[in-house]
Amino acid sequence: MPPRVGAEGRSPHGDAGYETVTVLECMQRLGYDADLKRVMRTLIGEAAFPLPSWAQPTPEAPYPPRGSVLRTVYPARDVPLHNGMYEHQDYRVFGIVDMFTVWVPLIPIDRNLGGLLIRKGGHRHGVVQRRPMEPAPDWATTDYQVGDALVFHALTPHAALPNNTDQLRLSIDIRFQSARVPLLSVFDYAVSGHPHFVDHPMTKCDWWEPIPPDVTLIERELFEPEPPLTASEFVPVPGFPTPACCEGGRP
Helix, strand or coil, rough: CCCCCCCCCCCCCCCHHHHHHCCCHHHHHHHHCCHHHHHHHHHHCEEECCCCCCCCCCCCCCCCCCCCCEEEEEECCCCCCHHHHHHECCCHHCCCCCEEEEEEECCCCCCHHCCEEEEECHHHHHCCCCEECCCCCECCCCCCCCCEEEEEECCCCCCECCCCCCEEEEEEEEEEEEEECEEEEHHHHCCCCCCCCCCCHHHHHCCCCCCCCCCCCCCCCCCCCCCCCCCCCCCCCCCCCCCCCCCCCCC
């Protein structure tokens, strides 16, 4: 996996090494880990499920959308700036308010290696503009170990510190949501019977679970510039009633 070229690097999707690692069973099953599912279903509800992370490439979609994404971050000496170093919200990528990201380090990741930061309380302000992260007291991070998992809401602003080492930073994003909210139609390959997904060998594993059959598909592309805000079950959203779980205190 050669260093990404250019000021911000280039996407690793399509690289032989990256694609080989992505479809390994040990990577695919992370989102179905029993302890992780238990945590997310305690947080979101029993209808919570991991977004799909694999589909058969086709001529029309050589790099299918993935809910779970392997992250490979090169040293800053090779790639001084990458997309993750900007303050951003996953809502602006997926357009689903009540989606949660589980950020999982695959190696020990301390601050020097480029760990993830979150802006405390930033989810209360609705959609924020993507911008370079500037250190401030309301940013929080830690030194992460293998086995850690950082869970945050789709409206939580977050960013990565620069990788100031000579190592490759390896982590994975796993997304969960409830069947009570719609699933983007770009993931319809994971709905039972879809020809882009049925031959995936992981579906035969005892740990794999299908997308809930009652989930509603919504027509919206990834990276829609200004997805419309909707009410949330979990956090205050400007312009909408405060959810019951937030009344009288902070979520």
